[in-house]
Amino acid sequence: xxxxxxxxxxxxxxxxxxxxxxxxxxxxxxxxxxxxxxxxxxxxxxxxxxxxxxxxxxxxxxxxxxxxxxxxxxxxxxxxxxxxxxxxxxxxxxxxxxxxxxxxxxxxxxxxxxxxxxxxxxxxxxxxxxxxxxxxxxxxxxxxxxxxxxxxxxxxxxxxxxxxxxxxxxxxxxxxxxxxxxxxxxxxxxxxxxxxxxxxxxxxxxxxxxxxxxxxxxxxxxxxxxxxxxxxxxxxxxxxxxxxxxxxxxxxxxxxxxxxxxxxxxxxx
Numbered sequence: 001x002x003x004x005x006x007x008x009x010x011x012x013x014x015x016x017x018x019x020x021x022x023x024x025x026x027x028x029x030x031x032x033x034x035x036x037x038x039x040x041x042x043x044x045x046x047x048x049x050x051x052x053x054x055x056x057x058x059x060x061x062x063x064x065x066x067x068x069x070x071x072x073x074x075x076x077x078x079x080x081x082x083x084x085x086x087x088x089x090x091x092x093x094x095x096x097x098x099x100x101x102x103x104x105x106x107x108x109x110x111x112x113x114x115x116x117x118x119x120x121x122x123x124x125x126x127x128x129x130x131x132x133x134x135x136x137x138x139x140x141x142x143x144x145x146x147x148x149x150x151x152x153x154x155x156x157x158x159x160x161x162x163x164x165x166x167x168x169x170x171x172x173x174x175x176x177x178x179x180x181x182x183x184x185x186x187x188x189x190x191x192x193x194x195x196x197x198x199x200x201x202x203x204x205x206x207x208x209x210x211x212x213x214x215x216x217x218x219x220x221x222x223x224x225x226x227x228x229x230x231x232x233x234x235x236x237x238x239x240x241x242x243x244x245x246x247x248x249x250x251x252x253x254x255x256x257x258x259x260x261x262x263x264x265x266x267x268x269x
Contacts, residue, residue: 031233039058048173050202052105066082071090071249072240124219133207150192196208
């Protein structure tokens, strides 16, 4: 009887050690190997930020970043699986290992670069301060002091507004931002110039204008988990982006969604 119990206990221990061994083996594989093994790359994006990621009239997920991510997946030889969520949770999802990458017009900042590895830039954008057409009180970033703005709270736009003394209202997405501005509940919002262009193409009669643009452009890239585990994936994505730039695919997609080529680095930045 004692021998039988011993054998059962031994079998349980061996099974546990086997599971631990499999888990350790999986953890030892780099991120690119894991993606290739499962045959898919999990891409996080908002799905509410036109023309980067949004839903068309048929409720299909479309946009510049959707097609960029799909092309990257194709070049890696895997399927792109898109997961949509609010901006606040996207980076947290990468931290937790729920997403492999974020393709969502993410701008490189010094703070983000401390925590994430970034690919080479694949787009360059300027920030616009957007106000109602009859608002002539904001002519420089310094004029944001004491003003009310709105953005997703951890965005570069919110950080810039706060840097110049604005009070930032937290919102979930771009739609809420423009609703607050159009209703007069905020004085301005900061966003990509091309996002403003896209909004006005869809709603040309809205009472909005760009008060000013930043002189320099921001670099848009893809953040990955920092460290050796991501090194091979980073290299593979950079190679894919370089091929897309050289073939003109990035320029074509940019013209399609923005009406201009954002893939080329500005001469002065």
